[in-house]
Amino acid sequence: MENKHDSSYTTLAFSLFAGIIFGFGLILAGMANPAKVLAFLDLAGAWDPSLAFVMGGAILVGLITFTMAKKRSLSLLGLQMRLPTSTKIDKRLVLGSLIFGIGWGLAGICPGPAFVLLGIGSLKGIVFIVAMLVGMWLFARWDNR
Amino acid sequence: MLIDWNNFTPWASLVGGMLIGIAASLFILFNGRIAGVSGIIGGLIKPNHYFEGWRIAFIAGLIISPIIWQLFKPLPAIQVDASYGLLIAAGLIVGISTRLGSGCTSGHGVCGISRLSLRSIIATLAFMGAGFITVYVIRHTLGI
Numbered sequence: 699m700e701n702k703h704d705s706s707y708t709t710l711a712f713s714l715f716a717g718i719i720f721g722f723g724l725i726l727a728g729m730a731n732p733a734k735v736l737a738f739l740d741l742a743g744a745w746d747p748s749l750a751f752v753m754g755g756a757i758l759v760g761l762i763t764f765t766m767a768k769k770r771s772l773s774l775l776g777l778q779m780r781l782p783t784s785t786k787i788d789k790r791l792v793l794g795s796l797i798f799g800i801g802w803g804l805a806g807i808c809p810g811p812a813f814v815l816l817g818i819g820s821l822k823g824i825v826f827i828v829a830m831l832v833g834m835w836l837f838a839r840w841d842n843r
Numbered sequence: 844m845l846i847d848w849n850n851f852t853p854w855a856s857l858v859g860g861m862l863i864g865i866a867a868s869l870f871i872l873f874n875g876r877i878a879g880v881s882g883i884i885g886g887l888i889k890p891n892h893y894f895e896g897w898r899i900a901f902i903a904g905l906i907i908s909p910i911i912w913q914l915f916k917p918l919p920a921i922q923v924d925a926s927y928g929l930l931i932a933a934g935l936i937v938g939i940s941t942r943l944g945s946g947c948t949s950g951h952g953v954c955g956i957s958r959l960s961l962r963s964i965i966a967t968l969a970f971m972g973a974g975f976i977t978v979y980v981i982r983h984t985l986g987i
Contacts, residue, residue, distance in 0.1 A: 705896045712873045713897040717904015718911060720866035720878065725912055725919065727859025728852055733922040737847060739978040744847035748856040753952055755860025756867065760957025763868035768958060773875035780875050781958065787965055794944020795951070795966040799973025801936030803981070805925035808948045809880040809941060813905035815923070822923040826934040831888060833938020838889050
């Protein structure tokens, strides 16, 4: 059930703020630069290992805060905590993730950075996002049968 | 293994990663939600969804982040080499697969690993591995 407070101005403001900080992180880290992402994924070429530090830095912070989050039943704004509960390692998870890796490796773009590309007005970013939304819509239709 | 030291940016990437971690932390601690970009978008285009402003607000934040950034300093290099055809294929694949696998780099790679979810650790290993192999095949086998 949707929590009433979920659409309060405070929640919206925190969501917007988190999105901006997330975007700053992607830009500073080099994640928003598809050429750098591909250089990271190109182990056999001139390898740029920088992006390993992105995940490292994010997890360093996340390990602390998610440990705190797991102990709470309500968020700091009094909303229900919605941590994922599934622990199933199934075909959907593995197959979906493998295919995602292929799509990521084709252009060097994953969903977060795609929206940063949109923000800089990149036509290529827009094309990627439209295709991604179509893909999500197709999946939702297929999954809902 | 040949390392490209000229483009190696460990500190910027580490601090950038920490900012991503801080954003995901704000999201879970204040809103009680996982900052997984594919999941946030996916929730908007599911049939029978009801309007959830927080999803739009987070995505709007991502979109305006480079605009705000440019008020203070120039953006670093952002270069998309893929052709339009490849971008369409990649976008479709990323859209379908992140819904099938319930997450992407942010949801599984950052939030999932941070909460020590085995599911997310396996997902991250899978998409990283597939990413490495895909780039290897494209650049060194097909030579595109």
